[in-house]
Amino acid sequence: MTATSSDLSTEATLNLALLGHGKMGSAVARLAPERGFEVRLILTIESNPDGVAITEKNFHGIDVCIDFTTPDVVVDNIRRVAALGVNLVVGTTGWNNRFEEVREIIRLSGVGMVYAANFSIGVQLFYRLARAAAEIFAPYSMYEPYIVEAHHKAKKDAPSGTALELRRQVQAHLPSRDISTSSVRAGFFPGMHEFGFDSEADTVLIRHNARSRQGFAEGALFAARWVVGKKGLFGFDQVLEEQR
Numbered sequence: 001m002t003a004t005s006s007d008l009s010t011e012a013t014l015n016l017a018l019l020g021h022g023k024m025g026s027a028v029a030r031l032a033p034e035r036g037f038e039v040r041l042i043l044t045i046e047s048n049p050d051g052v053a054i055t056e057k058n059f060h061g062i063d064v065c066i067d068f069t070t071p072d073v074v075v076d077n078i079r080r081v082a083a084l085g086v087n088l089v090v091g092t093t094g095w096n097n098r099f100e101e102v103r104e105i106i107r108l109s110g111v112g113m114v115y116a117a118n119f120s121i122g123v124q125l126f127y128r129l130a131r132a133a134a135e136i137f138a139p140y141s142m143y144e145p146y147i148v149e150a151h152h153k154a155k156k157d158a159p160s161g162t163a164l165e166l167r168r169q170v171q172a173h174l175p176s177r178d179i180s181t182s183s184v185r186a187g188f189f190p191g192m193h194e195f196g197f198d199s200e201a202d203t204v205l206i207r208h209n210a211r212s213r214q215g216f217a218e219g220a221l222f223a224a225r226w227v228v229g230k231k232g233l234f235g236f237d238q239v240l241e242e243q244r
């Protein structure tokens with residue numbers, strides 16, 4: 001990587017709008033000033049029912065917007081923010097089934113958007129490891145692949161967007177194999193994902209364990225600075241590839 005998050009604080013201050021001020025929105029708001037952002041606007045379900053507060057007036061002077069809301073409102077938020085010509089970063093999960101609709105919104109509006117089911121840089125590297133493991137184990141059918149993920153009890157979607165993306169990536173190397181996938185929703189896990197192979201003799205396992213939400217906030221802010229001035233729809237993996 002040529003740029004690190006600490007480099008970011010030396011760059012120009014960017015005016016940030018936050019959609020959602022729950023667990024993730026709050027983590028982003030806490031870290032943003034250290035990373036060279038001024039949080040100018042925070043909208044929650046109370047101040048923004050049906051997206052009514054996403055207006056020219058409220059977004060005047062906003063350089064970039066980050067959305068960590070809920071699957072039921074996120075696509076409407078994207079549509080409204082894009083219509084204002086403001087670039088955005090979307091961390092909300094659970095909208096895979098509307099991906100083509102979002103692609104069209106971004107294409108027609110001419111803004112830039114970065115999305116990821118997981119903004120942790122460690123998870124993006126974990127995907128690379130998992131792809132390599134899938135390739136190595138593919139010829140050995142006695143090893144059966146599986147995914148387990150665990151999140152706090154308030155998380156709404158299951159399997160997690162990260163688990164779905166992990167499965168999509170490893171399935172490409174294991175085309176005819178069933179990848180058993182299960183979700184735990186209990187307690188306070190900020191996010192745990194395992195990819196393993198089990199045989200009669202042994203288990204081989206790789207695991208990513210988020211220690212807090214700071215890693216997600218860090219990645220989302222990194223993407224927010226990157227997307228300013230860009231046009232088009234980008235996965236966070238593309239953003240990181242560009243840094244190599």
Ligand SMILES: NC(=O)c1ccc[n+]([C@@H]2O[C@H](COP(=O)([O-])OP(=O)(O)OC[C@H]3O[C@@H](n4cnc5c(N)ncnc54)[C@H](OP(=O)(O)O)[C@@H]3O)[C@@H](O)[C@H]2O)c1
Pocket residue numbers: 019020021022023024025043044045046048049050051068069070071073090091092093094116117118119120155156216
């Ligand atoms: N990509 C990643 O790295 C990553 C990491 C962690 C989580 N996530 C995902 O990010 C999303 C948020 O997670 P979370 O843990 O922060 O959830 P959360 O604590 O439940 O927060 C959701 C927030 O969305 C707000 N909201 C709902 N409708 C809204 C609207 N119309 N306009 C503006 N705000 C609205 C809620 O407002 P109120 O406070 O008024 O209810 C709340 O502040 C989930 O989809 C989760 O899966 C992604």
